[in-house]
Amino acid sequence: MKRARIGLLSIICGVIFIMGLAFSKPVNVNAAEKVYEIGTDVTYPPFEFANDQNKYVGIDIDIMKTIAKNEGFKVDIKPIGFNAAVQALDAGQIDGMIAGTTITNERKQKMDFSDSYFKTGVVMAVAKNSSIKSYSDLKGKRVAIKTGTAAGDYAKSIQKKYGFTTVTFDDSNNMYDDVSTGNSVACFEDQPVMQYAIKTGAKLKIVTKPAEGGYYGFAVKRGKNQELLKKFNAGLKEIKANGQYEKIVTKYLGASAMASEKKDKSQNTFVDLWNQNKDALMGGLGQTIILTVLSIIFATIFGVLIGLLGVVPNKLANGFSTTVIYVFRGLPLLVLALFIYTGVPNLLGEKIPAFIAGIITLTLNEGAYTAAFVKGGIEAVDDGQMEAARSLGLPYGKAMRRVILPQGLKIMVPSFINQFIITLKDTSILSIIGILELTQTGKIIIARNLEGFKIWTMVALIYLIIITLLTWLSKWVERRMKS
Amino acid sequence: MSAKIQVNQLQKSYGTNEVLKGLDLTVQENEVVVMIGPSGSGKSTFLRTLNKLEEPTAGQIIVDGHDLNDAKINMNHVREKIGMVFQHFNLFNNLTVGENVMLSPVELGKLNKQDAKVEAKDLLKRVGLEDKFDANPKSLSGGQKQRVAIARTLAMKPDMILFDEPTSALDPEMVGDVLAVMKDLAKDGMTMIVVTHEMGFAKEVADRVIFMADGYIMEEGTPNEIFSNPQNKRTKEFLNKVLNV
Ligand SMILES: Nc1ncnc2c1ncn2[C@@H]1O[C@H](COP(=O)(O)OP(=O)(O)O)[C@@H](O)[C@H]1O
Numbered sequence A: 001m002k003r004a005r006i007g008l009l010s011i012i013c014g015v016i017f018i019m020g021l022a023f024s025k026p027v028n029v030n031a032a033e034k035v036y037e038i039g040t041d042v043t044y045p046p047f048e049f050a051n052d053q054n055k056y057v058g059i060d061i062d063i064m065k066t067i068a069k070n071e072g073f074k075v076d077i078k079p080i081g082f083n084a085a086v087q088a089l090d091a092g093q094i095d096g097m098i099a100g101t102t103i104t105n106e107r108k109q110k111m112d113f114s115d116s117y118f119k120t121g122v123v124m125a126v127a128k129n130s131s132i133k134s135y136s137d138l139k140g141k142r143v144a145i146k147t148g149t150a151a152g153d154y155a156k157s158i159q160k161k162y163g164f165t166t167v168t169f170d171d172s173n174n175m176y177d178d179v180s181t182g183n184s185v186a187c188f189e190d191q192p193v194m195q196y197a198i199k200t201g202a203k204l205k206i207v208t209k210p211a212e213g214g215y216y217g218f219a220v221k222r223g224k225n226q227e228l229l230k231k232f233n234a235g236l237k238e239i240k241a242n243g244q245y246e247k248i249v250t251k252y253l254g255a256s257a258m259a260s261e262k263k264d265k266s267q268n269t270f271v272d273l274w275n276q277n278k279d280a281l282m283g284g285l286g287q288t289i290i291l292t293v294l295s296i297i298f299a300t301i302f303g304v305l306i307g308l309l310g311v312v313p314n315k316l317a318n319g320f321s322t323t324v325i326y327v328f329r330g331l332p333l334l335v336l337a338l339f340i341y342t343g344v345p346n347l348l349g350e351k352i353p354a355f356i357a358g359i360i361t362l363t364l365n366e367g368a369y370t371a372a373f374v375k376g377g378i379e380a381v382d383d384g385q386m387e388a389a390r391s392l393g394l395p396y397g398k399a400m401r402r403v404i405l406p407q408g409l410k411i412m413v414p415s416f417i418n419q420f421i422i423t424l425k426d427t428s429i430l431s432i433i434g435i436l437e438l439t440q441t442g443k444i445i446i447a448r449n450l451e452g453f454k455i456w457t458m459v460a461l462i463y464l465i466i467i468t469l470l471t472w473l474s475k476w477v478e479r480r481m482k483s
Numbered sequence B: 001m002s003a004k005i006q007v008n009q010l011q012k013s014y015g016t017n018e019v020l021k022g023l024d025l026t027v028q029e030n031e032v033v034v035m036i037g038p039s040g041s042g043k044s045t046f047l048r049t050l051n052k053l054e055e056p057t058a059g060q061i062i063v064d065g066h067d068l069n070d071a072k073i074n075m076n077h078v079r080e081k082i083g084m085v086f087q088h089f090n091l092f093n094n095l096t097v098g099e100n101v102m103l104s105p106v107e108l109g110k111l112n113k114q115d116a117k118v119e120a121k122d123l124l125k126r127v128g129l130e131d132k133f134d135a136n137p138k139s140l141s142g143g144q145k146q147r148v149a150i151a152r153t154l155a156m157k158p159d160m161i162l163f164d165e166p167t168s169a170l171d172p173e174m175v176g177d178v179l180a181v182m183k184d185l186a187k188d189g190m191t192m193i194v195v196t197h198e199m200g201f202a203k204e205v206a207d208r209v210i211f212m213a214d215g216y217i218m219e220e221g222t223p224n225e226i227f228s229n230p231q232n233k234r235t236k237e238f239l240n241k242v243l244n245v
């Protein structure tokens, strides 16, 4: 009983430690000078995209930064993806979003919009050699759309009438690829975006006039951050009056800008691409490694504690352990990440930085798996070992430490190695909450240069190399432990 | 002579399975009691309740004057004084032979490492295995393992030792060595309860033989009384079976 209580105490300490880590950071940020966190899409050129130096640029970004400068406030632009930004805004994780967001009545339920800063319309694009000319050619065919976009909504609104099916993508490039490779026959996109994409390399052509004229607006959560909204509106008026606005738009949609972008990307060898992007990829790898190492440490501590609670002679502790394992092993990692990043802050009214949310996610998920095999490993040790130790007068804890755990640990070693590798791979899922790790970095680079095959090959190779190193390291440790 | 163990109306059930149905037994200091009985009659369960590896369902166990039902009693201290030797040895697989013997005196602060080592070597010599101090338990034969297990138990300087079929898992040629060690212990005055089917051992060493069946003690007496002149029908049947194989 006493042992169980000590176990319970240490688990509580562990959880508090993780919580402390989670909340120490945002508090610091709040105490410092006010910086507005602005969400944007990963890639929505010409509104937001990473340039050659992997810096975020585009009409949205430049407008936001110019207004901030003029009005005297600071912004931290977070390219977390359109859908993630919508959720993060609703959860209060970010203060505003500028992501080519069309002002709609539906969105006004949840967001307050600025005055419109851009007028657009939906166009349909098809493969260069396609014979499709109008909506009526789409009958029985498949059309690619991007989730949560006004263009996508428009396509859906005419889907019945013209009798086509739709397939949805999270990312513009994947959508374009689906059409240029012939998987889908057409896609729907906002006019400036489509124009820009074609001029910079998408093998598509626009075949319709702009429909459904829409207006882009900067958004804050409904009823929140009203002073930011006011500053944006004031700033927008000013840059329209003083010519800065015109300059920004011309920079991205003017003919000269296109030409230079286009020339850049015609033929990149593997080596060229590596040299251009190695800094960004190494930066992403660095994040991946930090995430992996921290997650492995926390997940191991958490997992061992929960696993031990599963075997101590205390029904309450056993039940707790079983429940934790059941819940966190049962939840898909993606759902858990979104729940912690966008769900929990809703409840707490406190921001959780993506990085911390990511560590918590992996700690809970990988920790649950770890707990399961720790429990299994201990249970695999013959009962007679514990009985012999107890009959010699050893207390439960001593018997556990000196006799059972050393044997259980030996059984668990391969599982630990396996779990470390899985943790490394699972960090890639955290790209969903916008952490700039290796996978997300790859996505952003491809969003810019459309070199999907070569960049994903690089990313895959980096993962394989790191996993190989990790495996060697683990095997080496395993051998050292045996001898 | 004083009572080392006194058991009153001991009962043990697993769910609806009543294994021990009310046992009374007193074991005196220096006494060697051999317990026989058919498989499944509850012999192991009985031994295991004496050091609370199993929690009794009802009844009273008094060890050295300490009532085990007393909430204040520290079972770990009681167990230090009751050695137990298992059918399957249960040597600690993660430790060497020497470490097996040294573990509890060192962990429980009875001896420092140096003294424990000297002591362990002495005990291993006593069971004829002085050269196995650094061996891995896995490299030993069954008979050697059981002798190490006995040495490990002796390291705690117990007042009594419970043996649960210590030779049943051994090849026949190994049995003699283990029994010889046990006879030595008996001669030195160790209080012992031995569950065994080695009738020769019982005849030679036991002060008393107890026949157990169906969760009761059916009959008890001197080896001579039980083996030459059993009174209970069940005892007769059992002995016929075991002795006429
Ligand atoms: N841990 C346990 N759980 C449930 N039943 C048990 C357990 N241990 C023993 N039993 C039952 O108790 C009875 C007596 O077993 P045991 O004491 O091992 O007999 P013996 O040692 O005389 O062969 C058997 O019916 C056995 O199935």
Ligand SMILES: [Mg+2]
Binding pocket: B043, B044, B045, B164, B165
């Ligand atoms: Mg038995």
